[in-house]
């Protein structure tokens with residue numbers, strides 16, 4: 001009985017003793033892997049998070065082992081892993097995974113269907129696949145069939161994403177289409193971590209508690225911060241997969257490196273170049289507005305931006321105005337608020353972020369000045385978007401594609417204006433536009449849009 | 452050099468002063484440091500509780516209401532000479548201390564021990580005595596957060612106390628906590644007789660832990676008891 005409970009908790013995991021809410025029994029099925037190991041040169045390596053940066057290890061006089069014990073600081077937020085801290089796992093039979101019928105009667109768009117078939121294929125063959133789907137293509141649905149097939153063949157599935165918001169959004173959708181199974185939802189502060197489930201939806205951080213668990217790993221928004229720049233999170237994904245497993249990457253904006261690999265045939269990929277509502281993606285316009293920094297520093301608004309905003313305030317069109325950083329929000333906001341009370345701002349550390357986004361949705365706020373924090377995830381019907389200072393380095397190709405992707409998502413208002421206000425066009429601006437145009441052309445060729 | 456807490460790169464500012472004096476090691480970045488609130492200015496002379504923002508009825512002269520209560524109780528009067536806490540226990544410090552003692556990021560002691568060294572200059576003491584953890588808790592955490600401050604400061608510690616009570620303190624009311632006797636026992640009476648003891652802990656909340664330790668020490672012949680904590684709750 002106790003062994004059953006231990007199996008539920010330990011299958012596919014790497015847990016510290018204090019993360020196991022039971023007494024441990026002696027069993028050949030319970031494995032212990034050391035937390036910290038040293039290589040021949042004496043360099044420490046953390047088996048939980050993959051850290052081997054000497055700056056991120058420290059030594060302490062350990063009361064458990066009585067020695068000067070090396071521990072990892074990179075993953076300290078999940079509890080301390082030191083030389084004398086084993087990670088517990090399970091090496092006996094895994095809990096059984098049974099077929100779960102998909103309960104979903106809507107149909108996929110033609111573009112989604114192509115991608116869905118490829119996903120199924122990759123899962124059956126245990127391969128890697130990049131799904132390059134434009135913003136608003138509907139990428140969740142194209143996973144359904146693949147998950148059904150995986151479960152039917154006894155495969156354990158994980159959908160991992162860098163952002164908690166996405167976990168919260170995906171969980172109810174997947175629960176509703178797979179009502180017969182337990183779906184685990186993991187993020188900082190969630191309670192599901194002690195159950196075993198055939199389908200896990202998690203932030204990438206939480207994967208640090210898994211070890212060789214999944215036969216199918218789906219990583220959503222691979223290009224999103226911080227996954228793209230954090231080797232620890234990349235390690236976590238790799239460590240959580242079984243040795244022979246399939247890997248599905250989802251993104252609207254693959255990195256330049258990946259785009260190149262796709263072009264050269266070095267990476268398996270499938271595109272969904274059109275949105276589910278069969279209308280072309282809005283192509284961004286570029287408007288030169290000179291030294292806008294100087295103008296704002298003098299307490300005025302750049303004339304062309306002002307005109308763009310005024311027209312939309314009159315028409316009651318909701319707007320996002322992206323600026324390079326918080327400092328510009330502080331300068332721009334009071335200027336805009338003198339004209340219209342329906343202007344607000346949000347940034348990463350804003351405690352009222354959620355409320356403001358909600359007010360925008362309810363129409364109480366018409367314009368939000370923001371940083372790239374809102375480049376993903378948020379959608380408002382009828383939204384139009386301006387980027388001020390689009391030449392700034394923070395606006396990379398993918399950031400600009402994501403920003404443009406906020407517009408025209410809704411089936412009732414499938415088009416809209418996107419304008420880059422700049423003081424000199426950048427490579428990123430050109431490439432972003434090119435990427436969007438290319439997707440529209442491909443979509444037209446494949447008959448995925450109606451215009 | 453990286454910030455000990457957030458890991459940001461620190462670019463040391465070279466000033467004329469730093470060229471001549473031995474440069475002090477910078478452990479926290481400016482951003483992290485700015486989020487810590489030093490306790491300075493008007494505060495309770497006995498427990499370091501800041502008077503700023505405290506309602507007038509909680510103050511009596513130079514003492515806060517809690518201290519008036521402690522001192523007015525014959526059982527506790529005169530036990531603790533003075534507690535000095537360095538920082539306000541704000542949300543940021545809560546996070547830092549929680550990473551230090553609960554997650555077990557020992558090296559943060561390197562920053563906190565500096566605060567200890569600084570405060571000790573104002574005290575006349577013979578022994579530094581850390582508030583002990585129970586065996587069980589010590590094993591769980593791997594180190595004693597109060598002891599680590601003394602060790603990292605390069606000072607000598609005297610483990611004069613032993614904890615015999617293991618229940619979680621936070622679940623009890625003030626009254627219950629005050630009336631719990633026997634949280635600690637004395638390890639070796641000879642060590643402490645006639646000595647001026649400085650107790651070391653991480654947080655001063657109600658002061659009851661320190662008061663219990665202090666009372667026991669005094670019963671066994673300690674001359675005086677003062678205390679240091681990183682934070683004042």
Ligand SMILES: [Zn+2]
Nearest residue numbers: 046049072075
């Ligand atoms: Zn680690």
Ligand SMILES: [Zn+2]
Nearest residue numbers: 062065069084
């Ligand atoms: Zn140890």
Ligand SMILES: [Zn+2]
Nearest residue numbers: 454457480483
């Ligand atoms: Zn810092």
Ligand SMILES: [Zn+2]
Nearest residue numbers: 495498515518
């Ligand atoms: Zn006081």
